[in-house]
Amino acid sequence: LMAGLEKLRELPAETRDGQRIALQVNTGLFTDISRSLQRGAEGVGLYRTEIPFMIRDRFPSEEEQQRIYREQLQSFAPHPVTMRTLDVGGDKALPYFPIVEDNPFLGWRGIRVTLDHPEIFTTQLRAMLRASEGLDNLRILLPMVSSVFEVEEAQQLIHRAWLEVCEEGADILLPPVGAMIEVPAAVYQARALAQRVDFLSVGTNDLTQYLLAVDRNNRRVADLYNFYHPAVLHALAQIVAAAAAEGKPVSVCGEMAGDPGTALLLVAMGVEVLSMNAPNLLKVKAAIRNVARSDLEQLLAEVLQMDNGEVIEAYVALQLERAG
Ligand code: PEP
Numbered sequence: 001l002m003a004g005l006e007k008l009r010e011l012p013a014e015t016r017d018g019q020r021i022a023l024q025v026n027t028g029l030f031t032d033i034s035r036s037l038q039r040g041a042e043g044v045g046l047y048r049t050e051i052p053f054m055i056r057d058r059f060p061s062e063e064e065q066q067r068i069y070r071e072q073l074q075s076f077a078p079h080p081v082t083m084r085t086l087d088v089g090g091d092k093a094l095p096y097f098p099i100v101e102d103n104p105f106l107g108w109r110g111i112r113v114t115l116d117h118p119e120i121f122t123t124q125l126r127a128m129l130r131a132s133e134g135l136d137n138l139r140i141l142l143p144m145v146s147s148v149f150e151v152e153e154a155q156q157l158i159h160r161a162w163l164e165v166c167e168e169g170a171d172i173l174l175p176p177v178g179a180m181i182e183v184p185a186a187v188y189q190a191r192a193l194a195q196r197v198d199f200l201s202v203g204t205n206d207l208t209q210y211l212l213a214v215d216r217n218n219r220r221v222a223d224l225y226n227f228y229h230p231a232v233l234h235a236l237a238q239i240v241a242a243a244a245a246e247g248k249p250v251s252v253c254g255e256m257a258g259d260p261g262t263a264l265l266l267v268a269m270g271v272e273v274l275s276m277n278a279p280n281l282l283k284v285k286a287a288i289r290n291v292a293r294s295d296l297e298q299l300l301a302e303v304l305q306m307d308n309g310e311v312i313e314a315y316v317a318l319q320l321e322r323a324g
């Protein structure tokens with residue numbers, strides 16, 4: 001099977017009726033770079049910057065961060081590299097920055113932490129910007145956004161950091177800035193958020209957890225954590241429509257993008273960029289090349305009428321099996 005998939009590496013991710021999809025990769029560790037390039041990733045849709053922070057015993061300095069980020073940007077250039085600003089809290093702990101809370105997933109996470117610590121945020125932004133000099137393939141992504149004020153405040157800090165490094169003599173373009181849609185509030189604010197940013201990126205891991213009120217890491221409720229739940233699918237359709245109404249691109253970087261069944265439903269909705277873990281790239285490409293977008297739209301229309309996630313999952317699997 002793997003040998004068959006290998007042949008796909010150089011072929012585009014394109015449906016039978018010519019819909020081209022960009023397949024990007026999620027990275028974090030240095031070792032993700034080579035396995036992503038080997039499988040033909042068209043850039044990075046989600047670089048989880050907290051991972052290099054997690055494997056150290058103190059905050060990396062601006063220079064250290066710049067080196068780490070440069071490696072990512074250079075390896076994938078001229079493809080874009082989407083760097084998410086530090087997303088700690090919840091399930092992502094830094095040993096040297098303890099956060100103790102009764103409800104970590106509802107607490108001090110992601111952009112909430114970095115806006116309360118502008119010095120941590122600004123150091124990271126300066127490192128990203130300086131790392132991008134001469135490459136210009138950096139995109140900045142904001143995690144755990146739940147209101148437009150957070151985006152506006154973050155954009156001011158990004159702009160200030162950019163002016164600073166330019167005044168210091170660097171020659172850098174102001175990068176595109178995007179917001180993650182991963183909490184229910186952001187679904188209902190997707191249009192207002194899309195007006196303020198250059199792109200949206202859906203984090204379906206957290207979005208599913210928050211929509212279904214099911215801890216993504218709790219085995220006892222793992223059966224309830226289902227990407228095919230109608231609430232998840234309808235939320236995604238609504239996000240895509242909001243982005244389209246504002247003329248802004250939307251990508252998906254959660255695990256849904258790396259599962260052939262849900263990836264095809266996303267394509268049917270109009271998502272044109274999918275970002276996933278490297279091992280999933282070729283099987284998702286194979287699935288996309290095997291179907292017509294028009295058939296997928298038909299399947300999506302049927303699925304959006306259904307009320308039961310398990311039935312939807314089984315139905316999609318059956319249809320894909322029939323398609324070969
Ligand atoms: C997500 O929540 O879907 C996501 C991509 O981010 P993470 O898994 O890092 O929380």
Ligand code: MG
Binds near residue numbers: 203205206
């Ligand atoms: Mg997330």
